[in-house]
Amino acid sequence: MKKHLFTVVCAFAAVAVIASAVFAASPTLETVKKRGNLICGVNTGLTGFSAPDDKGVWRGFDVDYCRGISAAIFGNPDKVTYKPLTGKTRFPALQSGEIDVLSRNTTWTFKRDVNLGFEFVGVLYYDGQGFIARKSLGVKSAKELGGASICIQTGTTTELNLADFFRSNKMKFKSVVVEDAAEARQNYAANRCDAYTTDRSGLAAQRSVPKNPADHVILPEIISKEPLGPVVRHGDNVWGDIARWVRNALIVAEELGITSKNVDAMKKSSNPEIKRMLGQEGDFGSMLGLPKDWAYNVIKGVGNYSEIYERHIGPKTAVGLARGYNQLWTKGGILYSPPFR
Amino acid sequence: MSDIAKNPDRSFVRTENIPEAPPPISTAGVAGWMRANLFSSPANTALTLLTFYLLYLVVPPLFEWAFIDSLLEGESNKDCRGIEGACWVLIPKRFGQYIYGFYPEPERWRVNLTFILFCLNLLPVLSDRVPGRTFAALFLVFGFPIVAFVLLHGAFGLESVPTHKWGGLTLTLVFASVAILFSLPIGVLLALGRRSEMPVIRTICIAFIELWRSVPLITVLFMASFMLPLFTPEGVNANELLRALIGFIMFASAYMAEVVRGGLQALPKGQTEAAMALGLNYWKSMQLIILPQALKIVIPGIVNTFIALFKDTALVSIIGLFDLLLVARSAVTDPKWLGLEHESYIFAALIYFIFCFSMSRYSLWLERKLDTGHRN
Numbered sequence: 001m002k003k004h005l006f007t008v009v010c011a012f013a014a015v016a017v018i019a020s021a022v023f024a025a026s027p028t029l030e031t032v033k034k035r036g037n038l039i040c041g042v043n044t045g046l047t048g049f050s051a052p053d054d055k056g057v058w059r060g061f062d063v064d065y066c067r068g069i070s071a072a073i074f075g076n077p078d079k080v081t082y083k084p085l086t087g088k089t090r091f092p093a094l095q096s097g098e099i100d101v102l103s104r105n106t107t108w109t110f111k112r113d114v115n116l117g118f119e120f121v122g123v124l125y126y127d128g129q130g131f132i133a134r135k136s137l138g139v140k141s142a143k144e145l146g147g148a149s150i151c152i153q154t155g156t157t158t159e160l161n162l163a164d165f166f167r168s169n170k171m172k173f174k175s176v177v178v179e180d181a182a183e184a185r186q187n188y189a190a191n192r193c194d195a196y197t198t199d200r201s202g203l204a205a206q207r208s209v210p211k212n213p214a215d216h217v218i219l220p221e222i223i224s225k226e227p228l229g230p231v232v233r234h235g236d237n238v239w240g241d242i243a244r245w246v247r248n249a250l251i252v253a254e255e256l257g258i259t260s261k262n263v264d265a266m267k268k269s270s271n272p273e274i275k276r277m278l279g280q281e282g283d284f285g286s287m288l289g290l291p292k293d294w295a296y297n298v299i300k301g302v303g304n305y306s307e308i309y310e311r312h313i314g315p316k317t318a319v320g321l322a323r324g325y326n327q328l329w330t331k332g333g334i335l336y337s338p339p340f341r
Numbered sequence: 342m343s344d345i346a347k348n349p350d351r352s353f354v355r356t357e358n359i360p361e362a363p364p365p366i367s368t369a370g371v372a373g374w375m376r377a378n379l380f381s382s383p384a385n386t387a388l389t390l391l392t393f394y395l396l397y398l399v400v401p402p403l404f405e406w407a408f409i410d411s412l413l414e415g416e417s418n419k420d421c422r423g424i425e426g427a428c429w430v431l432i433p434k435r436f437g438q439y440i441y442g443f444y445p446e447p448e449r450w451r452v453n454l455t456f457i458l459f460c461l462n463l464l465p466v467l468s469d470r471v472p473g474r475t476f477a478a479l480f481l482v483f484g485f486p487i488v489a490f491v492l493l494h495g496a497f498g499l500e501s502v503p504t505h506k507w508g509g510l511t512l513t514l515v516f517a518s519v520a521i522l523f524s525l526p527i528g529v530l531l532a533l534g535r536r537s538e539m540p541v542i543r544t545i546c547i548a549f550i551e552l553w554r555s556v557p558l559i560t561v562l563f564m565a566s567f568m569l570p571l572f573t574p575e576g577v578n579a580n581e582l583l584r585a586l587i588g589f590i591m592f593a594s595a596y597m598a599e600v601v602r603g604g605l606q607a608l609p610k611g612q613t614e615a616a617m618a619l620g621l622n623y624w625k626s627m628q629l630i631i632l633p634q635a636l637k638i639v640i641p642g643i644v645n646t647f648i649a650l651f652k653d654t655a656l657v658s659i660i661g662l663f664d665l666l667l668v669a670r671s672a673v674t675d676p677k678w679l680g681l682e683h684e685s686y687i688f689a690a691l692i693y694f695i696f697c698f699s700m701s702r703y704s705l706w707l708e709r710k711l712d713t714g715h716r717n
Contacts, residue, residue: 045671
């Protein structure tokens, strides 16, 4: 019986593989088009990156990337079904085909890229682990934190990073281990630890919590690299290309000064790269299996990188993150995209 | 004195009762109740005083926090600055999401209607003052799910609302009620099967029960949600909510089966024998003699399982279904409502409490009503 079952499963798997091989360019794109919407895996709730608003509409930095892909495919940024995922369920959901693309503040690491069979299509947000401490502590740098008690989430890579950082600087610390961000916040607020460490995007959200944000300071050190970006499955390279070039289009648009407001005027631009990108020249869209004006739709629908950033996590929002690393390479950051050529 | 002196042979006999005197002031009324229940011994007095002191420490500040110093109306967490107490501002703004999840606003009447119909259908099942129990119970299991599906999901011209938009209390109730409705009949059948004398049926039932009882619910949900689609070809994915629901029902039935089996085993063998002696066949004897007694014995166990099930529905949040708990959690990640975890979670807890407590009270009432001398 067991053997039979196994054979049946294998047969199904084989059929699935063959079926996907004989399809046109991108089976995922075909599925998405047929379904009429994109299924995008997002965080169940991370301030500024993805959270439902009062009306139940998903908003955030990661969410807008999904909307960008939707705009590229359908010319309409709102044809997205959001699949809220937790840290544990995000990878199985992508592997099993429950979602088409994962846009959920996922750190690009060797193991995830290689071992899990995923393709990271690029970095959308350069994050890194940092510290927040009470101003009254009088600490100006993380290197002065020797002997401090530090709140940290258990089971994350941040725990390891913290231990490494203190060991390499020959300092001691007392860790106060907590389960999640909210608990960390409570502990920190109740003075049970002197400082709290997590990704800097999370720290900023932490500081914006109502009670006297000015009493806390985010220390300048970044002790780990956390490049966050969208992920797709191995095995559908064209789909990977679509996801990658939507990301690139957002960045190049900022570089070339194309915004959601001036994109119509920009269509008449004489700059050859703008022409190629907006579909006035060449036929980049059909190479991806997309309409000619796909990039125009992306920018018209969600804006360029800077617009998305300022809308959700920029200095004027509750999260209040400065661009930092996520500034264009021309302006002192490391945000870079290959050219449209 | 003088009377007796005049008629020495007339004995003194009272012809009427002395009117009842009120009990001594120290054992009646509030004082008496307090004396008997709160201050009956030095140890109890000490405990009472301590309890009152603790209540004094906890209740007034809590009351002040929740009602006096609190804020109910506001636009965002900025309004909470300077507020010492609870900042309930997000509850009215997000009330719809707590209750309906992402269910589109113009269609929410359908959820309400389903809920009202459900309550109407449940009424005859729960109380014998309303007629038609058998029909209502059968309809609840076989007919109502179809009605609810048509109303909630949409068919026959009703706009379709895909299941990923269901959420909040609605989703929690769908999960809980479906699991409760189906787990009881399936559990009864499994329990009977496990005690059956037919080896095949018995083995299947034992295997089913033991299998589902030996895996954690999280694993079941996880399997149903993410592992199952790995084994099916693309495009043949059953609805995600349905998959999770089936896993949930299987799990619940296994537990229910063991609770019911406890009741069956508590009945003396004479009951079965008597039923057989009356010429009743298996199903008749079960229906008329065994099950009514067995189920009555295990009411506390059954309701216990129901309540546990209701609370277990919160686990579906780990597979990304937006139940009440996940709505409460994600609400405070909106930049507007950052830092209001206490308020959001307390509100969700209150809703859970209302439902679980009502179930518990109903079971107590039912036990008292059915009490025919088994209680010691």
